[in-house]
Amino acid sequence: AQSVTQPDIHITVSEGASLELRCNYSYGATPYLFWYVQSPGQGLQLLLKYFSGDTLVQGIKGFEAEFKRSQSSFNLRKPSVHWSDAAEYFCAVGASGTASKLTFGTGTRLQVTL
Amino acid sequence: DVKVTQSSRYLVKRTGEKVFLECVQDMDHENMFWYRQDPGLGLRLIYFSYDVKMKEKGDIPEGYSVSREKKERFSLILESASTNQTSMYLCASSLRRLVTEAFFGQGTRLTVV
Numbered sequence: 662a663q664s665v666t667q668p669d670i671h672i673t674v675s676e677g678a679s680l681e682l683r684c685n686y687s688y689g690a691t692p693y694l695f696w697y698v699q700s701p702g703q704g705l706q707l708l709l710k711y712f713s714g715d716t717l718v719q720g721i722k723g724f725e726a727e728f729k730r731s732q733s734s735f736n737l738r739k740p741s742v743h744w745s746d747a748a749e750y751f752c753a754v755g756a757s758g759t760a761s762k763l764t765f766g767t768g769t770r771l772q773v774t775l
Numbered sequence: 776d777v778k779v780t781q782s783s784r785y786l787v788k789r790t791g792e793k794v795f796l797e798c799v800q801d802m803d804h805e806n807m808f809w810y811r812q813d814p815g816l817g818l819r820l821i822y823f824s825y826d827v828k829m830k831e832k833g834d835i836p837e838g839y840s841v842s843r844e845k846k847e848r849f850s851l852i853l854e855s856a857s858t859n860q861t862s863m864y865l866c867a868s869s870l871r872r873l874v875t876e877a878f879f880g881q882g883t884r885l886t887v888v
Contacts, residue, residue, distance in 0.1 A: 670815070693874040704779070704865060704879035705818075712874070751817065755874035761806060762833075763877055767817040 663688040663754045667766035675774050676744050682737040682769050684726075684752035693755035694735040695763065696726055700748045708750075711735060722746070747773045778802070779880040781866050787886045794853040796883050798866030804878075805871035807849035809833075809841065812863040812882070821864075824849055825871060856887045 664687045674680055686692055693712050697705040709720025716728040726737045735752060749770045753763040782797035800807065806825050810818040820833030822841040830841050838860060842850045849868075853860055863884050867877040 667817075695876055697879075702882075704881045705867075706879075707876050710876055755876075761869055761872060761874040761877075762808070762820060762823060764820075765810075765818040767815060 663692075663756050663764045665752050665754050665764055665766035667750075667752055667769050669769045670767070671770045671772065673772040673774060674742050677741050680737075680739045680742045680746070680771070682750050682752075682771070684735045684737065684766060685733050686735060686752070686754045687733065688754050688756070692728075692735075693761075694726075694728060695753040695755065696720065696724070696735075696737050697751045697753065697765075698722075698748050699751065699768075705751065708737070742771075742773055744773045744775060747771055779866055779868055779878050781864075781880040781883050783883050784881060785884050785886075787888060788853075788856050790857060790887055792853075792856050792887075794856045794885065794887075796851040796853075796864055796866075796885070798849045798851070798868075798880055799847050800849075800866075800868040800878070801847065802868060802878065803846070804868035805846070806869045806877075807843065808867040808869075808877060809839075809849065809851045810865045810867065811835065812865055818865065821851065856885075858887050861885060861887045 666685045695710045696708040752766045779800045808823040809821045824830045824843040840852045866880040869877040
């Protein structure tokens, strides 16, 4: 069975600083990987996804993620954080089968200081 | 614009009540999901459906059931609500492909007192 680990529960960065959120996955086949963002009281919005091809994936809101098969990682990055990026971020891995179920990590809460 | 709509943003129910959470999607998606979100636990899959009248248990189905009579609508049912079912419930839908992203509703925050 697939699983996702987000080792950082809470991260605080200053506005304008760079950001990296960590994600490690466990899956026996080629992984399908996702990053979602959740603003307070809201549902989840897709930031980016990796299915195959180029290991550096660009997403919305200036985010990118890099797939590293050797490290089983899919870390999310942003070169300069804005105060509006404060939210909870979830990494997920997709499994093929009857339905394309997603397994989520426990999330990382990002706080941005001004 | 794609849309998944959950019927209530906030619900307060009493212990022992039968509770219905409704979800509707307008994207003609085959797959629909119900997740539960709790602090420190992330999102956990309760049930999913890949076609009308078809359903499968997720990781935490105990105390829940589901109904999918129409393609666009997926209902989560708490047969007898308990306080440990106080949580945020998220509905999602996706196309029936090998793997694809899921689109989420706004969530229903359920409090059982």
